[in-house]
Amino acid sequence: MRSAGRLSAQVLKRIQKFFRIKGIYHSNAIEGNSLTLGETRLVVEEGMTISGKTLRDQSEAKNLSEAIDFMERLVTERERPITLAELRQIHYLILKDIDDAGAGQYRQTRVRISGSHYEPPAPERLNEQMGDLGMWLSWAMTTGVERYRPIVIAAAAHAWLAQVHPFVDGNGRTCRLLMNLVMMRQSYPICIINREDRLRYYDALEQSQAGDLTPLIQLIYENTLDSLEEWEKAAAEQRQEDDWLDSITSRFAQPARAKAQNEYELWANAMDLLRTYVKQTADAWNERQLAGARVNVRDFGMLSFEQYLALREGERTKRTWFFRMDFHSGVLSARYLFFFGYAARQIRQRAPVTLMIAKETDPMSGFYERLDNFPQTANIPKIYQIGFDMRAEQYVAWTAQGEREGRAETLIRSFLEDVVKYDFQ
Numbered sequence: 234m235r236s237a238g239r240l241s242a243q244v245l246k247r248i249q250k251f252f253r254i255k256g257i258y259h260s261n262a263i264e265g266n267s268l269t270l271g272e273t274r275l276v277v278e279e280g281m282t283i284s285g286k287t288l289r290d291q292s293e294a295k296n297l298s299e300a301i302d303f304m305e306r307l308v309t310e311r312e313r314p315i316t317l318a319e320l321r322q323i324h325y326l327i328l329k330d331i332d333d334a335g336a337g338q339y340r341q342t343r344v345r346i347s348g349s350h351y352e353p354p355a356p357e358r359l360n361e362q363m364g365d366l367g368m369w370l371s372w373a374m375t376t377g378v379e380r381y382r383p384i385v386i387a388a389a390a391h392a393w394l395a396q397v398h399p400f401v402d403g404n405g406r407t408c409r410l411l412m413n414l415v416m417m418r419q420s421y422p423i424c425i426i427n428r429e430d431r432l433r434y435y436d437a438l439e440q441s442q443a444g445d446l447t448p449l450i451q452l453i454y455e456n457t458l459d460s461l462e463e464w465e466k467a468a469a470e471q472r473q474e475d476d477w478l479d480s481i482t483s484r485f486a487q488p489a490r491a492k493a494q495n496e497y498e499l500w501a502n503a504m505d506l507l508r509t510y511v512k513q514t515a516d517a518w519n520e521r522q523l524a525g526a527r528v529n530v531r532d533f534g535m536l537s538f539e540q541y542l543a544l545r546e547g548e549r550t551k552r553t554w555f556f557r558m559d560f561h562s563g564v565l566s567a568r569y570l571f572f573f574g575y576a577a578r579q580i581r582q583r584a585p586v587t588l589m590i591a592k593e594t595d596p597m598s599g600f601y602e603r604l605d606n607f608p609q610t611a612n613i614p615k616i617y618q619i620g621f622d623m624r625a626e627q628y629v630a631w632t633a634q635g636e637r638e639g640r641a642e643t644l645i646r647s648f649l650e651d652v653v654k655y656d657f658q
Contacts, residue, residue, distance in 0.1 A: 240468055248467045252423050252460065254278070256413075257297045260406050262428035266290045292331050297406060300326035304410045308417045314371040315414060317363055320394070323410050327403045339363070340401045348435065351442040353398035362397045369393070374418065383419035384457065387412045388450045392441035412453065422460035424453050429531050433559075451597050458599075466552055496623060497541050503621040503628070504588060505535065507641040508556055514645065515558070526562035526657070533557070536573050536586075544586045547575050555588060560652060567656040568593040569614075570601045577605065577618055577631045584620025584629050590648070609633055614651035619644055 240248075258273040268276065268283065268290050275281040276294045283291060300323050307319060325337030339359045345352060354362055373386050391412040398404050413423050426434050430452065437448035515528040533554040536544075543550040553573040560567045569592055576587040591601035592613060605617035615633040622629045622638075630637045630644050637644075 240464075241471055244467050244471050248463065250278070251463070252425070253298065253301060256301065256423060256425045257294055259425050259428050260409050261290075261293050261297060263426065263431050263434065264293075264405055266293050268294055289331055293327075296327050296329060296331065300406070300410060304414050305417075307414055311418050314374055315411070316370075317367040320407065320411060324400055324403050324407045327406050328400075332402060335401045335403075339399045342401070344398060344401060346398065349439055349442075351396070351439065353396070359397065359399050363399055366393050366397060374415070378419055383416050383421055384450060384453050385446070387415040387424070388441075388446050388453055390415050391453075392438065392446060392449060395438055396442055416457070421457060422464055424457045424460060426452065426456055427531070429529060430456075432527075432529070448597075455599060462552070469551070493542060493545075494538065497538050499623050500541065500586065500621055501535055503623075503641075504555070507588070507619065507628070507645065508532070510641050510645055511556065511558070514649065526560070529559040529561075531557045531559070540573070541586055544573060544575055560656065562657050565657055566596055567652060568596075568601075569652070574618075576620055580618070580620055580629055580631050580636055583622040583625070587618040587620035587631070589618050590614070590616065605631070612655040614648050614655065616644060616648045616651070 254270065254274045254277060257277060258268065258270045261268065261273070268286060272283050272286065273294050276283060276291050277298045303323060303326055307315065321337040328336035339356070341356050343353075343355055370390065373390065377386050391408045394408045394411055395404060400407065409426060416422075416424055433448075434452060437452050440447075441449050512530050512532075515530045518526070518528045533552075533556060536553060536555070540550045540553065544553070555571045555573060557571065558569045560569075569590055571588050571590055573586055574589045575581075576585050580587070589603055589605075591603045592607075594600050594602050603617070604613055607613050616630050616637075617633070618631040620629050620631075621627075627638055628641055628644055630639065639647075
């Protein structure tokens with residue numbers, strides 16, 4: 234995209250800043266840092282001190298920004314192996330002024346990983362094991378990347394460094410920067426493991442210690458696709474924004490556009506209320522720890538006004554994902570994607586833009602099929618789309634039995650009961 238001129242310098246700078254702050258926030262949040270995304274931006278970009286937050290949390294944000302600077306310089310040196318000295322420098326930048334004695338230094342004590350059955354090697358074995366990792370990295374960045382996809386190499390590098398666990402603290406952040414160094418040297422976008430995927434990430438690492446990289450590769454793959462979509466979105470916006478906005482706004486005289494804006498705000502508030510109820514229900518579910526079952530909700534953000542207008546007019550628009558629900562109980566799992574689209578014909582007059590529901594066709598495949606595309610006899614939830622009738626100020630759904638009205642809580646409860654019935658009983 235850069236070499237073809239699809240990204241202007243202004244857009245390139247904006248999206249790089251976006252990924253930097255997002256990466257710092259999520260990587261630190263996985264380790265328990267309390268800064269919000271906005272606070273992370275203020276600390277890193279504005280140099281502000283946030284009252285009520287510990288100096289350590291704020292130093293972690295600044296340090297990780299410096300470590301990313303160093304990692305990005307290493308990205309440009311594509312022909313040179315990644316050395317152990319560079320890994321230790323990355324670690325030093327992560328922990329400087331926080332733990333100066335341990336920054337960039339291999340640990341001198343035994344450690345245990347909280348919540349894991351795996352026990353890292355004793356300190357006297359670290360030089361040998363890190364030497365093995367260094368030799369493998371030299372091979373991986375030359376011969377290895379010719380044989381295997383960079384995502385596989387990155388997953389192996391991450392898992393190997395995590396297994397050795399050479400530092401007392403900061404291993405996770407160092408692992409994730411090494412992973413991205415491998416990826417970005419091969420022109421892949423940055424991979425950001427989201428804090429919402431923390432438990433899944435830890436489970437994948439636990440399985441990697443037992444010799445199975447598949448869950449970690451899958452997680453890296455999904456989050457790399459998310460990053461690539463952001464790049465593609467930026468390129469498309471740069472190419473299409475002026476013409477597209479002109480074509481949209483030309484259809485509305487100013488009074489009509491103001492009315493549409495009011496309509497959008499009412500609709501967005503209704504959708505936000507529904508999403509809030511979903512998150513609250515998931516939190517309550519997880520707090521009870523019922524039979525080992527858990528629900529994770531991943532938020533993708535609200536539809537913009539321009540996207541809403543496009544869908545209302547029956548046009549296509551990208552990036553309409555709203556949130557995803559991941560259900561797990563023992564060996565069973567199910568994932569449902571909620572995204573916005575042009576409503577079914579039967580409820581279009583009442584709610585032209587609806588929240589559609591799709592189910593992952595195979596576990597962890599990343600491929601989804603809309604529920605209303607399944608045969609009616611399929612064992613799937615029977616609520617297909619949820620909209621909001623602004624005249625009646627009431628939610629309306631399209632279901633296997635036809636149109637249905639109800640409160641957000643009623644419709645979501647019905648959906649969850651169907652998930653339990655069809656996916657876990």
